[in-house]
Amino acid sequence: METRQKLAARVADIAPFHVMEVQTAARALEAEGRTVVHMEIGEPDFPTPQPVLDAAQRAIAGGRFYYTSALGIPELRRALSRHYADHYGVDVAPERIVVTAGSSAALLLVLALLVNRDDAILMADPNYPCNRHFVRTLEGEPRGVAVGPSTNYQLSADLIARHWSPQVRGALIASPSNPTGTTVPHDEMARIVDAVAERGGRLIVDEIYLGLSYDGPPRSALALSDDLFVISSFSKYFNMTGWRLGWIVAPERHVRDLEKLAQNLYISPPTLSQRAALACFAPETLAVLEERRRAFMARRDFLVPALRELGFGIPVMPSGGFFVYADCSRWSADSEAFCRDVLAHTGVAFTPGIDFGTHRAQAHVRFAYTIEMAKLEDGVARLRAYLN
Numbered sequence: 001m002e003t004r005q006k007l008a009a010r011v012a013d014i015a016p017f018h019v020m021e022v023q024t025a026a027r028a029l030e031a032e033g034r035t036v037v038h039m040e041i042g043e044p045d046f047p048t049p050q051p052v053l054d055a056a057q058r059a060i061a062g063g064r065f066y067y068t069s070a071l072g073i074p075e076l077r078r079a080l081s082r083h084y085a086d087h088y089g090v091d092v093a094p095e096r097i098v099v100t101a102g103s104s105a106a107l108l109l110v111l112a113l114l115v116n117r118d119d120a121i122l123m124a125d126p127n128y129p130c131n132r133h134f135v136r137t138l139e140g141e142p143r144g145v146a147v148g149p150s151t152n153y154q155l156s157a158d159l160i161a162r163h164w165s166p167q168v169r170g171a172l173i174a175s176p177s178n179p180t181g182t183t184v185p186h187d188e189m190a191r192i193v194d195a196v197a198e199r200g201g202r203l204i205v206d207e208i209y210l211g212l213s214y215d216g217p218p219r220s221a222l223a224l225s226d227d228l229f230v231i232s233s234f235s236k237y238f239n240m241t242g243w244r245l246g247w248i249v250a251p252e253r254h255v256r257d258l259e260k261l262a263q264n265l266y267i268s269p270p271t272l273s274q275r276a277a278l279a280c281f282a283p284e285t286l287a288v289l290e291e292r293r294r295a296f297m298a299r300r301d302f303l304v305p306a307l308r309e310l311g312f313g314i315p316v317m318p319s320g321g322f323f324v325y326a327d328c329s330r331w332s333a334d335s336e337a338f339c340r341d342v343l344a345h346t347g348v349a350f351t352p353g354i355d356f357g358t359h360r361a362q363a364h365v366r367f368a369y370t371i372e373m374a375k376l377e378d379g380v381a382r383l384r385a386y387l388n
């Protein structure tokens with residue numbers, strides 16, 4: 001007789017990515033010989049820049065792939081420090097930078113540092129899905145706060161004040177955000193820093209999409225305070241998703257504890273990736289990345305008006321990253337069914353809102369512009385033919 005072994009309760013609370021179901025359905029269509037326009041994929045289509053690949057080849061030739069410090073190699077921490085000075089005009093000592101195995105590990109380390117059982121973390125709903133699962137894994141309470149166009153689909157100081165309670169330990173914000181691509185204005189971020197500090201809480205700002213900002217020079221929350229945690233990554237702006245490399249900028253007094261956690265949870269970030277990433281800051285790499293940022297911006301400038309013209313509700317222009325969060329309630333009150341139906345009829349794949357939270361999730365879908373312009377145009381033409 002089969003005995004069902006008991007698993008930890010947290011496992012049942014972790015939802016799978018619905019986008020994977022979209023991808024499975026899309027692949028089935030491709031297997032039948034249909035072409036699919038993939039607007040569900042949350043990673044840059046651009047390959048890792050050549051100078052980074054060259055640096056990796058040189059590193060491989062040199063051998064020596066031992067563990068590094070759990071904090072990352074000093075050269076990379078220094079390079080990131082210079083990048084903050086050159087790109088964002090902020091002074092961040094290398095000693096405050098912890099290189100991690102993707103920003104996923106960065107989020108996990110910072111939350112492991114801060115969250116006790118039953119502590120609540122405020123986050124926007126909709127929001128990047130893993131955040132609530134990280135908090136749940138740590139036996140904390142992810143507390144989603146319904147957001148909409150009036151606050152750029154982001155937490156605001158007012159919302160934080162309204163939703164604060166004795167259980168709340170802090171707030172987690174991604175700016176620009178996944179799934180909405182919207183940014184917290186710098187003056188509002190200043191008010192948020194104060195609102196959280198006044199309540200004795202901690203602020204975590206995920207700036208993974210900050211390098212991909214389109215409406216003026218990007219401003220890091222690090223310009224506002226040294227007493228917050230900024231999370232970032234080589235995945236998106238630097239086109240290095242599979243290299244699994246990210247970082248934390250932490251208040252200096254917490255670096256030792258983050259180091260301890262990293263040592264125990266995964267020993268060190270990947271050695272080859274760190275050596276390769278040193279080439280990210282060479283002028284020729286930055287030139288390529290800047291050209292790609294402009295390509296993303298051109299895609300946004302095409303896609304958002306085109307979707308609006310079709311009848312999707314996009315009240316706030318996304319200002320960064322590569323996502324558009326669109327209201328589809330004009331056609332359907334069930335965005336999962338809508339995604340399935342549109343994929344089956346048009347071969348255009350995108351993600352239902354349910355992946356990102358519960359607040360009006362069935363009225364929304366997320367489009368990713370991680371494909372070249374000609375494919376975006378094809379996708380919009382297919383949608384136009386079907387939806388009109």
Ligand SMILES: Cc1ncc(COP(=O)(O)O)c(C=O)c1O
Nearest residue numbers: 102103104128174178233235246
């Ligand atoms: C907002 C946000 N944060 C963090 C991550 C994790 O990325 P990585 O672990 O590749 O750095 C993602 C990935 O999609 C994301 O969208």
